[in-house]
Amino acid sequence: MYSVIILDDNKATARQIEQTVPWAELNCNVLCVLHDGASGKTAIEQLLPDLIITDIEMPGLSGIEMLDLTKKLIPDSQIIFVSAYETFEYARMAMRLQACEYLVKPFTRATLRAAIEEAIGRLAKKSEGGDTDYSSCSPVMQSILEYINSAVYGQISLEMVAAHFQMSPSKLGRLMKKELDMGFFDFITKKRMERAKQLLSLPNMRVGDVAERVGYGDYITFYKAFMRAEGISPTDYRNTMKQDKELNHED
Numbered sequence: 001m002y003s004v005i006i007l008d009d010n011k012a013t014a015r016q017i018e019q020t021v022p023w024a025e026l027n028c029n030v031l032c033v034l035h036d037g038a039s040g041k042t043a044i045e046q047l048l049p050d051l052i053i054t055d056i057e058m059p060g061l062s063g064i065e066m067l068d069l070t071k072k073l074i075p076d077s078q079i080i081f082v083s084a085y086e087t088f089e090y091a092r093m094a095m096r097l098q099a100c101e102y103l104v105k106p107f108t109r110a111t112l113r114a115a116i117e118e119a120i121g122r123l124a125k126k127s128e129g130g131d132t133d134y135s136s137c138s139p140v141m142q143s144i145l146e147y148i149n150s151a152v153y154g155q156i157s158l159e160m161v162a163a164h165f166q167m168s169p170s171k172l173g174r175l176m177k178k179e180l181d182m183g184f185f186d187f188i189t190k191k192r193m194e195r196a197k198q199l200l201s202l203p204n205m206r207v208g209d210v211a212e213r214v215g216y217g218d219y220i221t222f223y224k225a226f227m228r229a230e231g232i233s234p235t236d237y238r239n240t241m242k243q244d245k246e247l248n249h250e251d
Contacts, residue, residue, distance in 0.1 A: 001027050001028065001029050001150060001151060001154055002026075002027060002028045002029070002050040002051055002120060002123060002150065003028075003029055003031050003047065003048075003049040003050050003051070004023070004028050004029065004030045004031060004049060004050070004051045004053065005030075005031055005032055005033075005034070005040065005043055005044065005047065005051075005052050005053070005054075006018055006030060006032075006033045006034070006053050006054075007033075007034050007035070007037070007040040007052065007053070007054035007055060007058065007066070008035065008053075008055040008058070008082065009035050009036060009055060009058045009059060010055065011035060013055070013082065013105065014033050014034075014035065015033075017053055017082075017112065018030055018033050020109050020112070021112065021113060021116060026113075026116060026117065026120060027120070027150055028051065028120070031043070031047050031049060032047070035058075036058055036059050036060045036061075037058040037059060037060035037061025037062060037065070037066060038059075038060035038061055039060070040052075040054065040058070040060075040066055041060075041061050041066065041069065044066070044069065044070055044073065044074075045073065045202060045204070046202070046204065046205060048073070048074050048077075048198070048199065048202075048213075049074075049077060050076075050077055050078065050123055051077065051078050051079075051080070051116070051119050051120070051123070052066070052070060052077065052078070052079045052080070053079075053080045053082065053116075054066060054080075054081060054082070055081075055082055055083065056081045056082070056083040056094070056102075057083065057085075064093050064094070066079075067079050067094070067099060071098070076123070076126045077123075078100040078119035078122055078123055079099045079100060080099070080100050080101045080102075080103065080115050080116065080119060081094050081099050081101065081102045081103065082103045082104075082105060082107070083102070083103070083104055083105065084104070084105045085104070100115065100118055100119040100122060101115035101118060103115060124146055124149070124150070134179075134180060137179045138179060140175075141175065141179045141180070143165070144161065144165060144172070144175075144176070147161060147164060147165075148161060148187070148188070148191075149191070152188055152191045152192065152215065153195065153213065153214050153215045154215060155215075156188065156215070158172060158173060158184045158185070161184070172184065188215075189228075189229055190229070192214040192215055192216075192225070193214075193225070193229045193230065195213070195214050196210055196211075196214045196222075196226065196234070197230075197237065199213055199214070200234060200237055200238045200241065201238075201241055203238075203242070207219065207222075207234045207235055207238070210234065211223075211234075222234070
């Protein structure tokens with residue numbers, strides 16, 4: 001499920017976006033709705049959302065500054081700008097920084113939904129593109145991977161995915177092993193560890209919160225999975241990263 005943050009200092013517009021979009025139908029979850037740039041910056045740094053819908057002008061931090069920050073921190077995320085002004089300069093800057101859409105208020109529900117669907121499409125393609133070794137997989141496996149990638153940080157199981165594609169768990173396991181040379185649980189762990197290492201680079205995020213964000217219900221389970229995958233504890237990994245950054249800074 002894709003995570004979403006809504007940012008607009010106009011509370012009526014923010015409420016409209018939150019309440020009129022069928023988020024569950026679009027496989028999205030709204031994490032928070034905020035009304036100033038400073039709060040938005042903190043939320044982006046802590047939550048690392050997949051999609052941000054934001055006014056281009058807000059107190060504390062403009063949408064353009066937020067987009068620049070987001071692209072550095074979570075380059076695969078998507079941003080949809082909304083604005084009360086049909087200003088060419090704003091639109092040009094948004095497109096230069098690769099915003100997904102630029103919507104001028106007032107916009108219709110259909111226009112907003114189309115923009116969100118476009119953003120979701122881009123997220124799915126980026127997720128698939130990250131799995132370069134899997135580009136030669138069959139169409140069925142590509143669909144399975146897209147489904148797994150959309151739910152990998154939540155409650156997911158071999159049985160759940162198999163049921164979604166109307167096949168037995170054993171058949172799905174064999175198919176993944178054949179086409180990916182990797183079993184279901186190894187694939188899930190790989191994806192989760194990649195995201196966990198990104199989150200561990202954020203100094204203000206607690207390790208327990210990292211565990212929850214990547215799909216583990218408790219720290220101990222996450223700790224054991226991280227140790228098996230990386231050969232080092234999450235805390236030691238974070239400390240090593242911090243030391244490397246300090247050394248690079250000194251150079």
